[in-house]
Amino acid sequence: MTSTFLDELATALPDLRLLTDAADRESYRRDETVHHEPGLPLAVALPQTTAEVAAIMRLATQHRVPVVPRGAGSGLSGGSAGVDGALTIALTHMNAIIEIDRDNLCVVVQPGVINAELKAAVAAEGLFYAPDPASYEFCSIGGNIGTNAGGLCCVKYGVTRDAVLGLEVVLANGRVIRTGGRNVKDVAGYALTQLIVGSQGTLGIVTEATLRLRPAPPPRVTMLAFFPTLDAAGTAVAAITRQGIEPCTLELMDRVTIAAVDDWHHLGLDRSAAALLLIESDRPGDAAADELARADACCTDAGASSIERAATEMEADWLRQVRRLAFRAMERLGISRMEDVGAPRSRLPELLAVIERVAAVHDVRCGTFGHAGDGNLHPTFVWDRDDAAAEARAQAACEDLYRAAIALGGTVTGEHGIGAARRPFLVEQVGADAVEVMRAIKAALDPLGILNPGKVV
Numbered sequence: 001m002t003s004t005f006l007d008e009l010a011t012a013l014p015d016l017r018l019l020t021d022a023a024d025r026e027s028y029r030r031d032e033t034v035h036h037e038p039g040l041p042l043a044v045a046l047p048q049t050t051a052e053v054a055a056i057m058r059l060a061t062q063h064r065v066p067v068v069p070r071g072a073g074s075g076l077s078g079g080s081a082g083v084d085g086a087l088t089i090a091l092t093h094m095n096a097i098i099e100i101d102r103d104n105l106c107v108v109v110q111p112g113v114i115n116a117e118l119k120a121a122v123a124a125e126g127l128f129y130a131p132d133p134a135s136y137e138f139c140s141i142g143g144n145i146g147t148n149a150g151g152l153c154c155v156k157y158g159v160t161r162d163a164v165l166g167l168e169v170v171l172a173n174g175r176v177i178r179t180g181g182r183n184v185k186d187v188a189g190y191a192l193t194q195l196i197v198g199s200q201g202t203l204g205i206v207t208e209a210t211l212r213l214r215p216a217p218p219p220r221v222t223m224l225a226f227f228p229t230l231d232a233a234g235t236a237v238a239a240i241t242r243q244g245i246e247p248c249t250l251e252l253m254d255r256v257t258i259a260a261v262d263d264w265h266h267l268g269l270d271r272s273a274a275a276l277l278l279i280e281s282d283r284p285g286d287a288a289a290d291e292l293a294r295a296d297a298c299c300t301d302a303g304a305s306s307i308e309r310a311a312t313e314m315e316a317d318w319l320r321q322v323r324r325l326a327f328r329a330m331e332r333l334g335i336s337r338m339e340d341v342g343a344p345r346s347r348l349p350e351l352l353a354v355i356e357r358v359a360a361v362h363d364v365r366c367g368t369f370g371h372a373g374d375g376n377l378h379p380t381f382v383w384d385r386d387d388a389a390a391e392a393r394a395q396a397a398c399e400d401l402y403r404a405a406i407a408l409g410g411t412v413t414g415e416h417g418i419g420a421a422r423r424p425f426l427v428e429q430v431g432a433d434a435v436e437v438m439r440a441i442k443a444a445l446d447p448l449g450i451l452n453p454g455k456v457v
């Protein structure tokens with residue numbers, strides 16, 4: 001059956017790049033989720049047009065062959081990881097920036113465009129595309145839409161969903177629909193654009209997106225605050241939020257991550273600190289300095305041991321890079337499982353305490369960093385490659401962590417998604433009735449269940 005499918009695919013789309021070689025399929029097996037054991041793709045298709053994606057889905061429906069939509073494969077929930085017997089559709093060759101529409105402050109792109117390339121292209125026109133995952137140099141817009149990616153400046157500008165105005169989507173049966181468009185206001189019917197964003201390739205395949213742009217903000221003013229305890233850093237973040245201060249970056253790194261980055265790049269960071277906060281303002285003129293002065297006061301009141309300002313734009317870039325290096329620095333220590341828990345922002349100190357507790361109780365090495373201003377943290381558990389006992393302890397720690405986050409009124413995933421890796425905890429967080437509604441939506445759009453099976457619901 002599957003070889004008939006591949007033969008018909010090759011006949012119907014002779015120009016389609018179709019990888020069937022074992023080594024090629026193997027290289028599309030995983031995303032960046034180390035603890036998830038994925039399947040091996042049946043084959044990998046690299047379409048170049050919406051028509052090709054639609055034709056693939058018509059044949060997949062006819063032959064009931066499952067498909068896995070894939071961007072750059074940087075996901076951290078197994079969303080684009082392979083499924084045995086499924087065709088992986090990698091959208092990386094559909095990577096054109098179709099139009100920068102200055103008049104409507106939006107840009108039309110194909111899904112394979114890399115986030116950093118889009119940012120650079122619109123910046124050249126004096127414009128700004130806000131969502132900036134720490135992976136922005138290598139993740140794609142399609143994947144960002146698939147996961148509703150967050151990032152460092154989401155604390156001020158919102159997540160990917162807030163930047164998506166419209167989509168072109170290929171449905172499971174190969175029909176192509178358009179949702180939204182260039183209107184900033186549009187309430188015609190159900191909010192399909194918002195539904196597709198974050199659905200991790202389980203409801204349709206995004207083949208084009210219209211994204212909101214903003215005028216480029218002024219250069220940022222940047223500071224680092226070091227704290228003697230994690231609790232003091234969490235208290236400072238909660239105070240900044242309570243006082244209505246709106247920095248464009250409010251990121252945290254703990255002692256373990258500071259040391260991991262410093263060991264790697266020898267930056268002279270204060271390794272005696274229990275945590276640091278990276279705080280930035282992009283308000284115009286003196287307002288940026290005023291905003292940082294207010295944030296500085298919150299840090300001082302919470303007990304900051306030292307506070308430093310970046311003297312130049314280059315120094316500010318360098319401090320941002322410190323934060324962006326956090327995960328790769330942890331990966332140098334062993335197998336690294338990055339988690340993604342969140343809590344209401346006032347409860348950040350409690351979330352930090354929970355992370356410390358579960359790591360200690362289960363005796364696992366853990367470094368925590370993340371988007372503190374969003375109440376979203378990435379505790380990253382590390383173990384040696386062949387230490388199966390440590391891996392099992394990390395699994396137990398994660399399960400405790402998820403339950404504790406839910407008990408705080410938080411979430412098991414702020415931005416990486418349920419994917420394949422966190423499925424058992426969806427129902428614990430949202431309840432059986434809500435999952436039933438999600439399943440009904442899935443069944444309506446994908447009655448044969450061929451779109452990214454085993455993911456999300």
Ligand SMILES: Cc1cc2nc3c(=O)[nH]c(=O)nc-3n(C[C@H](O)[C@H](O)[C@H](O)COP(=O)(O)OP(=O)(O)OC[C@H]3O[C@@H](n4cnc5c(N)ncnc54)[C@H](O)[C@@H]3O)c2cc1C
Nearest residue numbers: 071072073074075079133134140142143146149150201206
């Ligand atoms: C070092 C590092 C730092 C990271 N930092 C962040 C961060 O700050 N914020 C954050 O949110 N994430 C972060 N991530 C996770 C990851 O980069 C994001 O989830 C990103 O959005 C994934 O994009 P991708 O192109 O790699 O997509 P993939 O991993 O290939 O796919 C992600 C999901 O989207 C679906 N998908 C992909 N393309 C399409 C499409 N065209 N149509 C429909 N569905 C599609 C896939 O099926 C999958 O479910 C980080 C990852 C790493 C390794």
